[in-house]
Amino acid sequence: MDLLALYGHRKLYAMKVYKIIVIHNGEAPRPDEVQAIADYVQNNLGHDTAGAGLTVSRILASVPDNDLMMAILVRMDAEGELPGGDISKAFLQELNTTKGKVVLGIVPRA
Secondary structure, eight states, X not given: OOSOOOSOOOOOOOXXXXXXXXXXXXXXXXXXXXXXXXXXXXXXXOOBOTTOEEEEEEOSSSOOOXXXXXXXXXXXXXXXXXXXXXXXXXXXXXXXXTTEEEEEEEEEBO
């Protein structure tokens, strides 16, 4: 899998994931690449992704970063789009991939 050409990662505390949000500003990832992202969250970060939702969004106006992801999570939470999630414990990670920069917003179950 060459999608995640990472410069490094760290294993964190395990959490049950409610939703994974991926933002990017390049070519849309193929289904196998989306699966690779979910696998990365489970296998490399050690989180339980069973039953988690996954949303991929292209950002046109800017380069994705953690600040933009947090703003998106706050908006989604305010609009009731994360009823089973706890954004106060969300984990954000910027990744450099073969398709450009992506940002993961990993929201744990409430």
